[in-house]
Amino acid sequence: MCAPIMATKIPDAPKIGMVSLGCPKNLVDSERILTKLRSDGYQMSADYAGADVVLVNTCGFLDSAKEESLEAIGEAMAENGRVIVTGCMGDEADVIRAKFPQVLAVTGAHQYEQVVNAVHDASPPIPNAFVDLVPEGGLKLTPRHYSYLKISEGCNHRCSFCIIPSIRGDLVSRRIDAVLREAEKLVAAGTKELLVISQDTSAYGVDTRHEPRMWKGHEVRAHMTDLARELGQLRTAEGRAPWVRLHYVYPYPHVDQVIPLMALGLLTPYLDIPFQHASPNVLKAMKRPANEAKVLDRIRKWRDICPDIAIRSSFVVGFPGETEADFQYLLDWLDEAQLDRVGAFRFEPVEGAAANDLPGAVPEEIKEERYQRIMEKTAAISAAKLQARVGRVLPVILDEVGEPDEEDGSVGATARSQADAPEIDGNVFLRDVGDGRKAGDMIDVRIEDADEHDLYGVPV
Known part of the structure; x- marks a missing residue:
């Protein structure tokens, strides 16, 4: 008689909770931390109660962001008590x-x-040879169909309102072959949209003198134009080019070279450019390039090459010393630029920023009044540009597919056009998408209606 087989009991792994605040770059950091912890045997917890340790990845860019971070730490301490x-x-x-x-x-x-070591100290990992801990491509905090691709860390600019260089240091670029290898793996694992991020995407490789590396049998430089060209060669499992969206692009001259790639369909026709202001006086106080007239001319040329290019930006109102004339200059510039997507922020002093010592503080009520005016201006521009898309057929990517309606069985969906980055831009709301659709599907839709920020349509 054979002895009974004793089953091996797999020990319970310690569980980690994560709260990730701030920008997409922070999100990428969170993904890397969790991927390393997962490879060390930790499980992930969806709530405070089930976590042995809670990580809070904070944002410290603005005082309001610091307050949000402190609130998140306080909540994690109250609900769990073991917080890193x-x-x-x-x-x-x-x-x-x-x-x-x-x-x-x-x-x-x-x-x-340091983060991983702190977790090890707080809740040591339990070795387990029977479990495959990390999925191909690492852990993701975004939906499967889009991924952030961070190409560098830090920034060489010294804008007077910003403390990022003091937090993250000067520019440090990743190797071009490492970036392309990560992008290739992400697309192979199901990513349909790559969002290229950094503190300054246009400066990629400056610190390494654009060091070349071999990739797929040829040499590529650590340079934004080489990176964009190579990313445009990627293909999904269905044989389609993934959307490749460039964020945090300073308008250096070589940005002109990526516009033809957009016209050819190799890059998503979208640029996220942090203009911050248009008045030469304010830009000088911000310690940013004051070439707003040349930028307008370049935007016109970009649109001649790629008429569907969408340009998004953000602007600061109420910066110290900003006069009514400066603000009106910005509004007039926006009339000329006709940017597709615009965000605005009221100036907020940040501890350690040089701008705090500038004269001419703008009263809060004037900041608010200017904020309302710029949002009204940009909403009107957006509404007109979106209205011009009514009747057109556009490619979209599905982010969420709803349940069938109880009465007629119709299915709606939330999608985005190529002009819409996730979380920050608008949506395309769809009706009658049919059965079998899922998040990440790319389909063509006919636009039926529009409002100030969103489109409405139906699959063709």
Whole structure:
């Protein structure tokens, strides 16, 4: 008689909760941290109660963001009590510990090894040879069909309102072959849209003197134009070119070279350019290039080459010293530029920023009044541009597919056009998408209606 087979009991792995705040670059940091922890045997927890340790990846760019980060830390402490803090606000460990002395550890931005070590100390991993811990391509915090591709860290600019260089340091570019290898793996794993991010995408490779590497049998430089060209060669499992969306693009001269790639369909016709203002006086105070007239001429040329290009930007109103004439200059510039997507922010002092010491502080009520005026102006521009798309057939990517209607069985969906980056731009709301559609599907739709920010349509 054979002895009974004793089943091996797999020990319960410690569980990690994660709260990720701030920009997409922080999200990529969170993904890398979780991927490393998953490879070390940790499980992920969807709530505070089930976590052995909670990580809070903070944002420290604005005082309001710091307040949000402190609130998130407080909530995690109240709900769980075992909290590790990382991210941009980690550089202010004294502030965090003064408010929450019981936090287990505090680390700074992109200090992956320190974060992982802190987790190991707080809740040691349990070795387990029977479980495949990390999926191909690592862990993702975004939906499967789109992914952020971070190409560099830090920034060489010294804008007077910004403290990012003091938090994340000067520009450090990743190797071009490493970036392309990651992009290839993401697309192979199901990514249909790559969102290229950094603090300054246009400056990619400046720190390495655009060091070349071999890729697919030929040499490519660590340069935005080479990167864009190579990303345009990727194909999904269905044989389609994935959408490749460029974010945080400073309008350096070589940006002109990527516009023809958009016209050829190799890049998504979309540029995210942080103009911040248009008045030469304000741009000088911000320590940013004041070439707004040349930019207008270049935008016109870009649209001649690629008529469907969508340009998004953000602007700061109420910057110290901004006069009514400066603000009106910005509004007139926007009339000329006709940007497709615009966000605006009221100036907010950030501890450590040089702008805090500038004269001519703008009263809060004037900031608010200017904010309302710029949002009204840009909403009108957006509404007119979207109305011009009514009747056209556009490609979209599905983000969410609804349940069949109880009465007629019709299915609606939320999608985005090539002019819409996830989370920050508009949507395309669809009716009658039919059965079998899923998030990540790319389909053509006819636009039937529009409002100030969104489109409405039906599949063709």
